[in-house]
Amino acid sequence: MTSSSPVRIAVAGAGQIGKRHIEMMGRMPQRVALAAIVDPAPASVDLARSLGVPHHASLRDLFADGRPDGVVLASPNQLHVEQALECIAAGVPTLVEKPVAHTLEAGRRLCEAAEAAGVPILVGHHRRHSAIMAKAIQVIGSGVLGRIVAVTGSVLFYKAENEGYFDGPHRWRQEPGGGPILLNMIHEIGNVRALCGEIVAVQAFTSNATRGFAVEDTAAIALRFAGGALGTFILSDAAACDRSWEHTSGEDPRYDPAHTDDDDCYLVAGTFGSLAVPTMRLQRYATAADQSWHKPLAKSRLPLERADPLERQMAHFAEVAARRAAPLVSARDGLANLRVVDAIVEAARTGRVVATA
Ligand SMILES: NC(=O)c1ccc[n+]([C@@H]2O[C@H](COP(=O)([O-])OP(=O)(O)OC[C@H]3O[C@@H](n4cnc5c(N)ncnc54)[C@H](O)[C@@H]3O)[C@@H](O)[C@H]2O)c1
Incomplete structure (x- = not known):
């Protein structure tokens, strides 16, 4: 070469x-x-x-x-x-x-x-190669939101049973390890670590009540970040909803190619402002003197680029x-994502808070 x-x-x-x-x-x-x-x-x-x-x-x-x-x-x-x-x-x-x-x-x-x-x-x-993510990381890193206190995310979509997704050679997707925590949530963990820093502990509820498979179809997850911020994620692959990264980002035409740029899947809130992703709606106090829940937040929408992250x-x-x-995502980074997902599975199984360190 x-x-x-x-x-x-x-x-x-x-x-x-x-x-x-x-x-x-x-x-x-x-x-x-x-x-x-x-x-x-x-x-x-x-x-x-x-x-x-x-x-x-x-x-x-x-x-x-x-x-x-x-x-x-x-x-x-x-x-x-x-x-x-x-x-x-x-x-x-x-x-x-x-x-x-x-x-x-x-x-x-x-x-x-x-x-x-x-x-x-x-x-x-x-x-992690998404231009939308790069912009969100840059905005949060610039400090305009103040100190990050909370993040919330939604991972809601419907995996159809009649498209062969759960059957034949793909029957493993009905079993532990084949569900949305390991297959989908690991992507969210990669994103949210890049946005808000390391995750030090997790708690989770899971449910298989909708499909009745051995693996979860739905999970409610709580995260504690090293910097003191807290996060929640709601995840379901049995929800008729398009509040997910795939749908809202518009980066992959296999999901809702006619998306309207109106929905978000993450909200990151700091002491001075908050950012909704992927719409990049920013709300922020105009000055330090305005920093009160009785004062209005200035609202704007930041420009962003859409490109295929793959x-x-x-x-x-x-x-x-x-x-x-x-490498932007090293083996250590991939391992850190896996460690958090592993902790979520363990937290749901035991009902305990699980530390990731
Ligand atoms: N980044 C993403 O969004 C994303 C999406 C889908 C899958 N994946 C990951 O990609 C991997 C493959 O998933 P997939 O959905 O394409 O599965 P797949 O079953 O469609 O493809 C796997 C391929 O690996 C081949 N294979 C089996 N043994 C092999 C060997 N010893 N050497 C080389 N090839 C071998 C199989 O014949 C098959 O063609 C998984 O780890 C999955 O988690 C990532």
């Missing part, structure tokens, strides 16, 4: 999200070239042929044939650490899909191996693979 030639990236796991990563690469041929597909499933042989790239059944075969500049690991969760360790041993920067690991212990092993070898790992929390993530990974940028 020269500084002007495209970065060569192999995709391991050409399933639902792996194919989307390949699509993203196709949008930036000057920067990225698909080097190979690695997947033991027979269907992936035809896919590789149709794309004109080599096919390998395993990472071992891929590395025996040469070394790409980077690997995207979009394989099932249980394989993430084992395969990332193979990439680290080969010295190849890797984008590991979320969750970074299937257990905290495995995640710790991955972090240590990556850091010891100096091989960059980017974890696929793609929403595409921005791929552009960033090309820089990481070329060793020109450090």
Whole structure:
């Protein structure tokens, strides 16, 4: 690779999200070239042929044939650490899909191996590459809201039972570990940590009363942040509602392409002002003398850019693979997200407050 030639990236796991990563690469041929597909499933042989790239059944075969500049690991969760360790041993920067690991212990092993070898790992929390998130982080970081005291979030949508989502090969989504806490809430945790800082303790109620599966369909979650702020999230995949990141951000046309820019999924409140996300409605006291609940707040709406975060993530990974940028979401960051989600599951199971440290 020269500084002007495209970065060569192999995709391991050409399933639902792996194919989307390949699509993203196709949008930036000057920067990225698909080097190979690695997947033991027979269907992936035809896919590789149709794309004109080599096919390998395993990472071992891929590395025996040469070394790409980077690997995207979009394989099932249980394989993430084992395969990332193979990439680290080969010295190849890797984008590991979320969750970074299937257990905290495995995640710790991955972090240590990556850091010891100096091989960059980017974890696929793609929403961290959202331009909307970047703007919200910048506004909060600028201090215009004062000291952050509270955040609230809503993750409400309906996963249809008649679209095969819960059946056949996807029956695991009815079982513990296959529900919205692990699949969806982990994205919110990544976002809210970026907005409000580290989460030190959680409490949670879960319910499976609607679908009756072994796994939760609904959860009410309380968060305590290191800086003293508190947060609440309401999560359900059985709610006829579009108050979710996917729907309100308008970043993914698969969800409500006709969205109206009117709804928010987060509200971050500080002592001097508050910001609703993603509409970027800001309310703020005009001066320190106005800081009272009897005085009006000045209201404005900040401009924002909308761009596909999966595409921005791929552009960033090309820089990481070329060793020109450090990962925006490191393995340690991915592990911190997993630790909070693990604590939420534990809190719901035991009815206790669970510390994440
Ligand atoms: N970032 C996101 O928003 C997002 C969205 C969906 C999935 N994911 C994550 O991506 C991963 C894949 O999810 P999916 O929905 O695409 O699953 P999927 O079942 O559609 O695809 C998984 C693919 O991995 C292949 N595979 C199995 N064993 C393999 C091996 N040893 N080496 C290489 N490939 C192997 C399978 O044949 C399949 O093609 C999961 O970790 C999931 O959590 C992330």
